[in-house]
Amino acid sequence: MSYRYATERADHGDLAGGRVLRSAPGYPGFPVRLASELAQRAMARLPERPLTLWDPCCGGGYLATVTGLLHRARLGRVLASDISSDAVALAGENLGLLSEEGLARRATQARERAAAFDKPGYLATAESAERLARDLVERGGDLAHTVFEADAFAPPSPGGPVDLVLTDVPYGDLTHWSAVPSGADPVTALLRALATVLPGHAVVVVTARTRKIVLPEGVAALERIRVGNRAAVLVRAAELR
Template identity: 60%
Template sequence: MGYRYALERQDNSVLASGHVLRSAPGFPGFPVRLADELFRRAMVHTGDGSVRLWDPCCGSGYLATVLGLLHRDRISSVRASDADPDAVQLAARNLRLLTAEGLAEREEELRRSARDFGRPSFVERAEDARALAERLAAAGGDLPHEAAVADVFSSEEVGADLVVTDVPYGEMTHWLGDVPENPLAALFASLGRVLPAHAVVVVTARTRRIALPEGVLALERVRVGNRAAALVRARDL
């Protein structure tokens, strides 16, 4: 099993939450195919070259890590932030999987679990961690990253070219801190203040339609299953 094996897994099941990437109760994953589609759509609007990616409501860091592993060749750095320190701690562990060393550690951890608990499925997961390491190396190697505790409503300027974030929807995930009456509108306003004008913002949620601020036109809208997404330009926020 190696790089070819990882690429042939068309369903990207190697990236499922809790398989190689780490998960925890209360921290949901995100559909990999939708993450891939939203990233590809956003890149149409960013121009040529690589982007600095930021997820300001990162939770476990799953979405940011998946995008980093899928699109290492188009991403130059990853920033993940959240108001929840526990979430950021888990996100940091997942973002470490954007390095050869982090994936090697994860592979050994899974092999040790296979030996200690007699679970053959952990051997497959360990092989998948190795395949992801080979895939990452072929796409450009270790990806610079950082995880930080930060309130999205009071962020300072962030040097990012692309924001992709899945906002809290009130079932398993919730807004934290001093939450405005309309948190989604406040999120857009904050991103408009702290991002470069050229940046593209992709916001998704479990809802029928993402409500944009008055007068803001979406670059694109996407609806898949119970999730909706909107792509906007930071300067329009």
């Protein structure tokens, strides 16, 4: 069976980290075109209805926010969670941009700073936020979103069925996460934990800076992708049980 998707070639400069979306040390962005392609590959395997997206290792919320802005037409709700309260606070600011009001507020702040400090960069930020707001309206308007603090290795119920998990994990640092059971492979532990709160039809997309993401024994990937120094894998939640 073949699945259709399209890689966008538009200029995504407005989504660059630190322009409209908030950034902070230790909370990196994510390649926008790759985020869009991974989302489309997963969505091609899901029902044609408003989907719920969840990033359970959201960091600053960049990946979830970018995906929400680009694919509002396919999404009905975005969830983002992280074990770090600082990450959740930053993610809350970024996911607030999934509304026309949030983008308008960001544009207003930037214009006020441009007037106060006479810096053209702030005007560029305001113009980017205004363009993103127009695009959001064209794609369906405000997107419902929830940000919460949670351990991805012991996830709570996300408060409704999730169709798509899209997350970028700090692969080399996962072994330092205290929630990983002793001796367990961290990616396996993460996938198994997520499967306990996901419906069987959900598609899980995990990406990391590594040559290959190893799945639990006996689990077949829907698809594998490698771009530069990143690897990604798509797997059906039912396969993880």
